[in-house]
Amino acid sequence: MNTSVLPDAEAAEPVVSAPFFLRGEVLHGTDVIQKSRDLGVTFATPRIPFDRAVPPRTEVPPLLNVPLAEIIDFLVETGARLLSPDNDHMQECIERMCKTHILPRAVVENTARHAAAYLNKQTLMAEVEQNFSDPRALDTWVPRQDYTGRKSFVRAFAPRLIHVLPGNSPGVSVKSVAQGAMVKAVNLFKMSSADPFTMVAILRTMADLDPGHPIVRSMSAVYWRGGDEAVERVLYRPQYFDKIVAWGGGDAISNVIKYLGPGFQLVSFDPKTSISMVGREALANEATIDEVADLCSADVMTLNQEACVASRFQFVEGPQEDVDRFCERLHHHIARRAAASGDVRPLDMDMREQVEAMILMDDEYGVWGRTDGRGLVIRSDEPVDFHPINKTANVVRVDSLDDAVKWINVATQTVGFYPFHRMADFRDRLAAGGAQRIVHLGEAGPSTIGNPHDAMYPLHRFVHWMAHEDGVEGR
Secondary structure (H helix, E strand, C coil), X not given: CCCCCCCHHHHCCCCEECCEXXXXXXXXXXXXXXXXXXXXXXXXXXXXXXXXXXXXXXXXXXXXXXXXXXHHHHHXXXXXXXXXXXXXXXXXXXXXXXXXXXXXXXXXXXXXXXHHCCCCHHHHHHHHHHHCCCXXXXXXXEEEECCCCEEEEEEEECCEEEEECCCCCCHHHHHHHHHHHHCCCEEEEECECCECCHHHHHHHHHHHHCCCCCCHHHEEXXXXXXXXXXXXXXXXXXXXXXXXXXXXXHHHHHHHHCCCECCEEEEEECCCEEEEEECHHHHCCHHHHHHHHHHHHHHHCHHXXXXXXXXXXXXXXXXXXXXXXXXXXXXXXXXXXXXXXXXXXXXXXXXXXXXXXXXXXXXXXXXXXXXXXXXXEEEECCXXXXXXXXXXXXXXXXXXXXXXXXXXXXXXXXXEEECHHHHHHHHHHHHHHCCCEEEXXXXXXXXXXXXXXXXXXXXXXXXXXXXEEEEECCC
16 A cells, blocks of 8 residues: 655645544544546555454344345435435545546535435335346245245345445436345445545445434445455455446456455446447437437436447448548537536647547548637548547448447447347347447437346346255155
8 A cells, every 4th residue: 555655745735634433433533545537646545554444244234134126225315315415425525536536526416416316215225126036035034835735934145245336327326225235245345546435425325314323334345446355355255245246447357357366246337438320310310310319418428428328439320421420419418518517628648649640531521620628520431449538429431230240349338229129130139239228319318217237137136045945845
């Protein structure tokens, strides 16, 4: 861990403090100086007290015998409190987060509001009912009998989970707390350096409602630098946890994989790339081009293009002249949304250099906009070999959308599609290529409640499925 002392020039600025939360108790401290991933801002944390962060396996999970209905009621109460204007924990969280996170304040605040809305009774029950054919298994041992007469009992037993949280979306913290509570898990949350605040603010809000609640006693949140073996060799063990629920980039997932082994599994929300597929119907006339380009820009700009569902490559079917008209309107709408967000970060140096080289190659590429972070569209005949981000769209012209299918792979998460009536013709081929979701163009952000995420039902994967075999009746 980096325990270096701050240079004098930096010491003049107050260091942002990021406390931990350990099963109902808040731990303050400035023992370790850390740096945020994107902005390089320093913040201070306590040292991790391992004996408090890792409850022994001999301890029955605090939530095991709490009815699911009571858990959901407490989560709903928490959601209302998170939105309260006098919630000092969330207000302080937003203030601190705006110093370490790449997203502008307006986006951070809006994301926090939308995230709290997930703590809704109908939403939470729909998640459970879609994940489990018989939700009673969360509350009790459910009796079964097979066709041979053999009896058993099955339970979705409370797991022990380490959650490696992402830095791109503060909303994942709310969802992770809810999901960890609904499967009655013992949870340790590893926060991101981009956001070492939201999770603790949520858990402190819960503790204010009821400091002794089993949900509160089931949750801990700490931070360490990813890859720090001094921490991970202690925590990433089957003696302490059943599964790692990991969000993050390729390096983060690869780092976690090396610790896996018998009895210690990975549930991975690993890096994904989302795309758009736009049929020639979109190019019928100027009004349709503008309408469809606006829908496409909504998908590009989801969470300012920081989310996995944000479109990065747009495969557009038609002749170059018409596709270029689409590109011009797409750039207009991306720039409009970028200006409204207040996020005007320029592209990083490597990406700027690649785009500027493309500008010189007029015959091969078309470029609308500049590398100043106010919106950029690049038209090419094949996907560019860098990762479009920071309000950057790569429009790939194709003669037929059939030609776009070859670019689908297991890292393709969401496909925004237009025209809507052609979606059914492509969904099997997209699934065969590895894609996980197809939606109407413009609707990459919202999703059907309870649907699979990253090609799985997460809650079903989280739990520890336990069977009690009871033999054949009469024996």
